[in-house]
Amino acid sequence: MHPTTLQREGTAIRVLWSDGHKSLYPIPYLRLKCPCAVCRGHVPFNYNEKLDLPSFQEGPPLDIAHSEPVGRYAIQFRFTDGHDTGIYSFEHLRKICPCPDCAVTQVGVAST
Numbered sequence: 001m002h003p004t005t006l007q008r009e010g011t012a013i014r015v016l017w018s019d020g021h022k023s024l025y026p027i028p029y030l031r032l033k034c035p036c037a038v039c040r041g042h043v044p045f046n047y048n049e050k051l052d053l054p055s056f057q058e059g060p061p062l063d064i065a066h067s068e069p070v071g072r073y074a075i076q077f078r079f080t081d082g083h084d085t086g087i088y089s090f091e092h093l094r095k096i097c098p099c100p101d102c103a104v105t106q107v108g109v110a111s112t
Contacts, residue, residue: 001094006075011061015093023097028062031079033096034086 005016013030015023034040066078070087078084094102 002090003093008064011063013064017094021097023093023099023102025093025096025098027064027079029098030064030077030088031062031081031083034083035088035092036086038085
């Protein structure tokens with residue numbers, strides 16, 4: 001599955017997928033769902049305390065400073081908090097879609 005369009009919409013990123021599905025990813029949500037090794041806890045120290053949404057809301061608004069494609073399978077975001085090591089494969093983006101239909105599927109219940 002690949003996006004047909006990926007565009008900024010206010011404080012979120014909107015993706016239209018090749019199957020017609022539409023996803024809207026708030027920027028703080030994307031940051032929290034970063035797939036990099038540090039954010040996933042695959043390092044000897046724990047960054048999880050720094051990644052909760054309330055800490056983002058206390059400082060300047062989190063934003064995307066830059067984005068660029070990675071091959072034909074992913075996108076990399078550089079966030080205004082300086083974080084830029086996550087490569088968001090299209091498969092990962094679709095898997096973390098926050099829409100109500102996908103949220104039901106993510107907990108193991110088929111959507112109708």
